[in-house]
Amino acid sequence: MVLIMKYGPFELQPEDFLPLDFTEVERDVFVTPFLGAEGAERVLLEVDRRERKRATASERAHRQPSSMHDHGVSLQSLGMEALVDDLLARSPGLRDLLARRFGSVGGDSIDGHYSYLVDYGRSGDEDLGFHVDDSEVTLNLCLGETFSGSELVMLGRRCDEHRQTPVRSGETVEILHEPGFLVVHAGRHRHRVDPIRTGRRRNLIAWLRSSSYRGLDSSPACPDWCGWP
Numbered sequence: 328m329v330l331i332m333k334y335g336p337f338e339l340q341p342e343d344f345l346p347l348d349f350t351e352v353e354r355d356v357f358v359t360p361f362l363g364a365e366g367a368e369r370v371l372l373e374v375d376r377r378e379r380k381r382a383t384a385s386e387r388a389h390r391q392p393s394s395m396h397d398h399g400v401s402l403q404s405l406g407m408e409a410l411v412d413d414l415l416a417r418s419p420g421l422r423d424l425l426a427r428r429f430g431s432v433g434g435d436s437i438d439g440h441y442s443y444l445v446d447y448g449r450s451g452d453e454d455l456g457f458h459v460d461d462s463e464v465t466l467n468l469c470l471g472e473t474f475s476g477s478e479l480v481m482l483g484r485r486c487d488e489h490r491q492t493p494v495r496s497g498e499t500v501e502i503l504h505e506p507g508f509l510v511v512h513a514g515r516h517r518h519r520v521d522p523i524r525t526g527r528r529r530n531l532i533a534w535l536r537s538s539s540y541r542g543l544d545s546s547p548a549c550p551d552w553c554g555w556p
């Protein structure tokens with residue numbers, strides 16, 4: 328038998344995946360059970376193992392996954408990018424949601440991603456300010472550990488022209504992360520993370536991208552999905 332190792336010896340098993348059950352917590356923001364506790368924990372153990380192996384002092388100093396985070400690590404620097412390809416490949420229900428509900432912003436032609444782990448807590452980040460993601464659609468999967476606070480707060484979806492407009496009443500939605508649960512939202516959906524109160528939270532963030540969508544000539548100034556005015 329030939330064993331093909333897609334990302335070293337680490338691989339999730341079919342039984343790690345939970346049946347998807349999407350709840351639309353706000354227009355075009357979805358939450359679903361995704362990974363069982365054991366699978367989530369194994370991802371974190373593998374990340375930690377690879378970090379210990381690769382982390383010389385200089386690598387640690389340059390490991391921030393984005394300019395917004397002081398802590399965390401990109402999957403690429405760990406050689407684990409294929410994990411996200413694998414999650415997508417094994418989740419037809421998720422691909423279907425991307426195509427059906429995010430098709431107008433490239434969700435039906437995702438062909439790349441930038442993915443990383445965020446880390447909040449005493450020795451991690453405390454919170455995250457108002458921003459949008461450099462993604463067509465973002466996957467945000469809570470992997471652990473035990474924590475309170477650190478809620479993801481959605482603040483209304485906007486086109487580029489209206490990004491800095493005020494949050495309207497009813498647009499603020501607070502999502503309490505729970506290990507194993509996946510949040511799916513458009514990259515242009517503004518959001519922030521409130522301060523963590525206790526413990527440590529670690530999530531896998533995947534900024535899904537579509538090169539064909541990015542290559543389109545600029546679309547109408549203000550698309551239907553923009554929540555302004």
Ligand SMILES: O=C(O)CCC(=O)C(=O)O
Binds near residue numbers: 455460478479518530
């Ligand atoms: O920690 C979270 O839940 C969100 C992180 C985030 O928005 C980001 O990294 O862009």
Ligand SMILES: [Fe+2]
Binds near residue numbers: 459518
């Ligand atoms: Fe974000």
